Amino acid sequence: MERERIGDLYLYNKEVFLSVALLTKVRDEVDAVAVSNGRRYGLDAAVFGNDMTRVRRVIRQLEVGAVYVNDYPRHGIGYFPFGGRKGSGVAREGIGYTIEYVTAYKTVMYNYRGKGVWEYL
Structure with a gap:
């Protein structure tokens, strides 16, 4: 099927x-x-091949969130962060990103001048 007609396929x-x-x-x-x-979607892709130069070239060009080389997608908690590009999501998922998402950062600075805190230096 020619590339122009592929865009007509439902899936x-x-x-x-x-x-x-x-x-x-x-x-x-x-x-x-x-x-x-x-x-318009770009969650992940799988690339199969033995020529790693060609595989790496394809990886660099694919507009997806993850690329699996000679393997299939393995999503879920405990594996590694994953997420898509384009219409396939707006962020990453996984335990580390979840913790970061629900954490609020705050910078606190104290002035210990004259309190003897740095006397050990």
């Missing part, structure tokens, strides 16, 4: 959260990246 235009695969023929990795980046 290409949706962010589907279930096990489904949309398969389409592409000419090369440049075409594959263009198809992927043409979507």
Whole structure:
């Protein structure tokens, strides 16, 4: 299917959260990246290959929140922070980001001049 017609596919235009695969023929990795980046969503992607130079080039160009190399997505608490780009969310998720999100930072400065606090220096 030509790239122009891929955009007409229903699942290409949706962010589907279930096990489904949309398969389409592409000419090369440049075409594959263009198809992927043409979507309004960018949660994650999986790249399979043995040529790590090509894999790293594709990783740099993909507009997604996470890229899995020779593996499938593993979301959830306890693994690592994850999140999308574009229409796939506005932040990162995971225990560390959750703690940061509910924490309020405050800077407090004391003047200990004349109190003998620094006498050990």
